[in-house]
Amino acid sequence: MGNKLIISLTVAVAIAMASITAFAATAAETRTAEIAATLTNRSIDSVLRESYSQHKTFAQIADEAGKLDDFKKQVSFVQDNTLKQHSSSRINKKQEKGMLEKLAADYKESAQTNFAIYSSANENK
Known part of the structure; x- marks a missing residue:
């Protein structure tokens, strides 16, 4: 009797975990479901459930x-803003890389100048 109970509980937990994992939505899906939910005066969860169970798109x-x-x-607006943010992020990264490269070049030039001054001063001694 004890083994049957343990096996039953284990199976129940496994099924529950599998259904939770299978129902996990991506961030993009959740965002799109949120738009559909807001427009239809429903919860995000109910829109996601209907989409999954009835194989419907949010559209x-x-x-x-x-x-x-x-x-x-609204989906177009969200997508446009996401693309703009992504592009802005890429531009910022390129600018940061460019600044670092300039700083490295300036440092190298400064080091070479300082070495030349130091060498010249030591030759005169």
Whole structure:
């Protein structure tokens, strides 16, 4: 009897963990589901569940509520801002790299100048 209980509990926990893992949504999915949920006055969880269980896109869910145009506009806005942030980040990284390269070149030039001054001073002694 004790072994059956342990096996049953183990199976129940395994099934629960598998369903939680299978239901985990990516950040992009959650963002898009949030847009659909807001437009349809529903929770994000209910939109995600409907999408997964009925194999619907978030656009289909919004369309069924008569909010497809609003959904497309908001998704486009989010995507545009995400691209702008990504591009800005890449530009900043390039600028930082350029500054570091300039600092390294300036340091090298300064070291060479200091060495030349030091060498010249020692030759005169």
